[in-house]
Amino acid sequence: MTLSKYLSRLSPRMLALVFFVMILGGSFVSTTYLYRQAEQQEEAAIRVHVRNLAEAAAGLVDVELHESIQKPEQIATENYQRLLRPLVAFHRRHSSIQYLWTARILAGDRQQQLVLETVMDDTIRMRQEQLGRKQQSFPALAVFDLTATSAKSIPALRAGKVYTFDSLLYTDSTGAYVEARAPLQDQAGNLIGYVGVDFAKDSYDSRIRKVRRAGLITVLLALVTSILVTQVMAEMRRQTFAHLAHVERAEAEMRAQRDAAAKANAAKGELLRIASHDLKNPLAAIAGMSGLLLKMLRARPDQTAVKDEVEVLDTIHGSARHMSEIVRGILTNEGLEQGGVPFQPAATDVAKLVGDVLRFNAPAAQRKNLAIHEEITAGLVATADAKLLREAFDNYVSNAIKYSPPGRSITISLSAGPAAGEWEFAVRDEGPGLSAEDQARLFEKFRKLTPRPTGGESSTGLGLSIVKAIAGLHHGQVGCDSAPGRGSRFWLRLPLVPPTA
CATH class of the missing domain: 3.30.450.20 (PAS domain)
Incomplete structure (x- = not known):
């Protein structure tokens, strides 16, 4: 017997009772479910x-x-x-x-x-x-x-x-x-x-009681008005949507606060960029003029240069150069992250580029009596931005010189990478090595690590983050293999032809 035939046999009073029970049961089930959802959302909001x-x-x-x-x-x-x-x-x-x-x-x-x-x-x-x-x-x-x-x-x-x-x-x-x-x-x-x-x-219970009270009121309203189906459904929808709207408003406020924080960070970055640009030229002028005066004092034939004057100028010159390096690092980092530095890949003789970087850093290595060993694959040509590569190579090599004790050796290698279609540039030093904690923060901006330069050199904490950004533009990778007391091997692996080239 079908349901319609069964219902047709019922008396009007019994039929009304059946519909009343169905409507009341449906209202109770629906209200209980919605109440539980609202309670869970309130708990999550708390x-x-x-x-x-x-x-x-x-x-x-x-x-x-x-x-x-x-x-x-x-x-x-x-x-x-x-x-x-x-x-x-x-x-x-x-x-x-x-x-x-x-x-x-x-x-x-x-x-x-x-x-x-x-x-x-x-x-x-x-x-x-x-x-x-x-x-x-x-x-x-x-x-x-x-x-x-x-x-x-x-x-x-x-x-x-x-x-x-x-x-x-x-x-x-x-x-x-x-x-x-x-x-x-x-x-x-x-x-x-x-x-x-x-x-x-008590604060938690108070907020949950409000939700429970709303649920109880809804059940009572459903019980009283279950015969008037449209009113019951309208009341349920009104209360449900009101609560959902409250939750959505709370979520919207949280998103607005998060967006405001992001805008504040962006404004801070813009302010840093403007300040860096305004500092760049004055610092370069100070470094240039102090260097020239220092050279003139030291070149006096009559040896009349006062020792204190030379020391003061030397301090000014060194400090100005260090600040210039920091500003330059900030601008380079910002440009790489924001796309302000043009990426111009072309066929590049990587081995020749490595040789240029080694010649540039040779005086610093000689001052510390460091032996430079080369393991270079001649004729290695890759599609890359030569200017950016030079920056990355120089950061690796100059870091190795800074952190190596005098009289030790540094090994520079250029070869095919572990994977097909890639090449690797690596610098191995005999420095103090790095702990696992230092290695985890190695390529972050402004990170000063446990080891310190061995010859009083300055460090901006930006060089390795710049190398990482340059590797990212070339769709490559950076890394370091190290342990305390065993030196470090910094490597850069790039594809012979980047996907964007």
Whole structure:
């Protein structure tokens, strides 16, 4: 028997009851599903909000000053209060926060030391008590073992990422919270601690109750108006779309904030570019004039040059040249990244180019009594931008000379690469070598690594990033094979004919 025939046999009252149950059941199922979706979206929005709070609070901490706080007696110092005040002000602006603190990672990630805690401030403590929140304060600079749950945050923090605990409500001895931690890193990018933010459970419950209340109201409305199908559906759609619109507005605001940050970074880059251009010519003039005066003083036949004058001019000349190198590096890097440097590939005698670079760097090598060994494949011709290649080769060779101890040797090689259709330029030195941490940051801009030049030479921290950018234009690769105490081998591998040529 078909459903239509079965329904046709029912009395009007029974038929009305069947439709009522069907409509009510459908309304209940639909409303329950939509409520659960809304609850999940609200929970996700809370987690994002707490992550943003932790990241913003981390930006208020002076990491260098934070590292100087080591002893309990420093709590009463002005430096400690300077660190604490911005976090207290931040906590006051965000009443949903229950705990805001910083900690230092110790003992191979097995312990942590509490450094700052806003609950130490009387106004924060009083407001928390007014909100009915139980407060538990730990002694500042006390050391605690990391629990297994707490230790899960360390890998993400070491990677420079904000960590939110997997459980929506993180529970420990002080209560239950939505907790996020943002890393505190030194200038070298090393993790020294974190900022923790605990989103109060009452704030979480309040937001979730609003969603549940909306769901309950929807169910009640569906129950009361289930007979009037169109009104039920209209009410459900109105409430559902209103909530979705709220979520979309929140997401749009977050996207707008992200776009504003990107524009700010772009403006900062533009300002840096303008400043670099305005500095370039004056620095070149200072370097040129000081070099000329230095040469004139040293060439006096009557030996009347005053030693102090020569030293001052030598310092001015060296500093101006170093600043010129930095400005030139910034402009080159910017041009390579933004497409401002023209890429003009053509048939290039790579072996001849290597020879030119070695002759240019020979005086610097001779001053340090360095032996240069050449393993050059003669006649190697590739399609490349000769000007950019010269820049890349020179950066590799000059770096090897800077970081090699006097009296050692450097090996320059040019040969076919490991893969078909590519060639390799490599520079091997007998310098101090590089740790795994240094190698991970090797080709980043403005990275000063652990090894230092052995002859007092200057370093801008831009050369290797320029080599990487040049390799990218040629669809090539850069790399380094090294270990502490075993020297380093820097290599550049490019196709004989780039795809864009």
